[in-house]
Amino acid sequence: MATPRKVLHSSPPDGGWGWMIVVGCFLVTICTRAVTRCISIFFVEFQTYFAQDYARTAWIHSIADCATMLCGLGFALCYSPAIAMVGKYFNKRKALAYGIAMSGSGIGTFILAPVVQLLIEQFSWRGALLILGGFVLNLCVCGALMRPITLKEDHENPSELHKQEYVSKAQKQDLKQISMCSPLMKEWSHECLCHCSWQEYNFLLMPDFMVLAVSVLFMAYGCSPLFVYLVPYALSVGVSHQEAAFLMSILGVIDIIGNITFGWLTDRRCLKKYRHICYLFAVGMDGLCCLFLPVLQSFPLLVPFSFTFGYFDGAYVTLIPVVTADVVGTPSLSSALGVVYFLHAVPYLLSPPIAGWLVDTTGSYTASFLLCGFSMIFSSILLCFARLAKKIKRTHLRSLAKDANIKQQIWTNGTIAYSVAGELDQKDVEMLAIDTNSYCNR
Template identity: 80%
Template sequence: MAKITRAGPASPPDGGWGWMIVAGCFLVTICTRAVTRCISIFFVEFQTYFAQDYSQTAWIHSIADCMTMLCGLGFALCYSPAIAMVGKYFSRRKALAYGIALSGSGIGTFILAPIVQLLIEQFSWRGALLILGGFVLNLCVCGALMRPITLKEDHSSSEKNHDHGTQKEDYSPLTKEWAQTSLCCSLQREYSFLLMSDFVVLAVSVLFMAYGCSPLFVYLVPYALSVGVSHQQAAFLMSILGVIDIIGNITFGWLTDRRFLKNYRYVCYLFAVGLDGLCYLCLPMLQSLPLLVPFSCTFGYFDGAYVTLIPVVTAEIVGTTSLSSALGVVYFLHAVPYLVSPPIAGWLVDTTGSYTAAFLLCGFSMIFSSVLLGFARFVKKVKRTQLRFLAKESDPKLQLWNNGSVAYSVARQLDQKDEGALAMAVSGCNLT
């Protein structure tokens, strides 16, 4: 009896159960990214208890962030799939959906930062970590909300693979060899975006961006304490960073969904990354609470902005079908910078006795990430303009498609047909 399969919707539903997916992803980001950020509040406690310097203590936060992005362990099993699921359920409102979902990182930081400080004061750092561990168990609830969806393009792709496999089984006795070949072809098709120049540029820029963004969440509280800010006020700075992060997530997601900015999401992303880099360069000059509060607001807003746009920009480059794999690669690339940047920053603090060198290096790294993306986009635009110009010079009826390839227009083909018909008519008249 033939197996009957039900085709999925032609396009993402942009609503319905998708909002439950957004809610689940929202809670996932609270339990993963916000909890990891709160390690910054434990930094001074770890440093005092274990009697270690900045670079050694920073490995605690670095390893937690690195393992989240690098392996299929712990937070990674929740974070990346939840983000990919949002992309499956939304298309027209994708930036807004991601803005709401990823705002959990900011809301979680806003709520957890003062709570963690109180827990440390009441139960010591050991008790505080134990309570946070119990809170993270809510990830099980998030997993229960994740309902897979199969779009029409995914269904047609799987049907092609199934038909191809059936033909191979009918005509080839070497089943094992076919299975290996089929697996290789499947992997090649799934990760074909790795050969796209746009994705390669994005991947390189992500390395520099990730290097710059991580140390602030480790060293903001210690830096504030070093300039005379109290423990509660330093935790308050993290709360401000978190709540403004929320505003950046949602407002930037909403703005870039508008018609006048929808085609400029790439530019908005590099703009947000570059401004965070500039904030880093100004940080060493800010040595009081009234000056650190505006910094936390500015950095938090644009941090939320570009975090929202990472999946959106990735989807624009690779498409919806390969989004899950591409996001996996993008977040995987965060791992090494997350691992090495806080210890390197700590080593600079230990060596120089100041935070200046560490913050400047992070700032220039983020600015370079932004400039690299902008330069690549500029070069691509210049090449398109040159190709269009050459096409017009060689033949005014040539058209330049979006992918840069040159194709003859329909008018050209019609002209050729008309010329052929005219020649036949003339030859007919000559014969008569």
């Protein structure tokens, strides 16, 4: 079969087949994140059937989330690539596209939460899991919608297309020929491959990305246990099974509103440069919601919590890839998103069992929810202080440059060259020219 011809785009199309990519990512988030969230509804069933405590039962959900973010297995093969593809197809309307795509998590939770409860009642937890497994097979359809796109900036950035072309040539050489080469040739090819790999991941040493990475660790630790323990907590305060599942549905549908509204708002020109602030605000608000959760011990009080937490959860989930793209740039977005979601893995693995251990030890959910709330608030504060420190540093450098009266010439690649000629006064230059002319006339 003939290989499809690759078309070089000067910039992301911001439409066209890009909307099909958004639809594909939307379905992927339903089949991955929404299904994973609904494991919370299975929590009590697992705990009763296997006669285990909270900490051990929580490993089921935490391992599923961790594998999605950590390995190249299962959901991970669909989730991260679909999100990266949206970033390739959109630039001006990137936040809105991500808002629509990521809203699949909320819509899926809204629909699946009551459906899963009905399936458990009709077919037990085993039959419900089999039906969910058949539903997840729709990921094959989503994969068929994905079409790779080649941008002009990929050609200009050596960390993308040039790297791929160079590495592919090195990798396509026959292994027998490589074995016959001299040790010097082997060492040279190994150094070239390492250099190309470093070009792809050189954003790891960027201060902004390092702060974002640490912030993501605390944010992921704080958000994961709530989706595991919201239904068990509601049942422990006297809420019925149907009402507890309805709380997850509310959280899901409001999550959609947060996805789309924050995506649309942060695409506006007046808010585009404040995406970081919107992100840290949303994370901090979710942390405050977790702090107040132990006080809410009835269904009428838990409903406003689901509204508030769901809205800001949808907001910051939408902004994670947008903020990451603003920090590292579009060419490195795929690799950076892989690292960001990889960083979710360890908190997702550890936080639900730790929260369960606290419930088993203290006999209440208070300590678990407080720890989650303070973790998310610390994540927000860390980003806030980092931005303040960066702003203070810029102001200090500007004042130094003004006092020294040094002209700065900014080149297209972002480096700064200092002109020595800027230290000379224009009048002195004119006087020097006059003296030179008079000397020549003599």
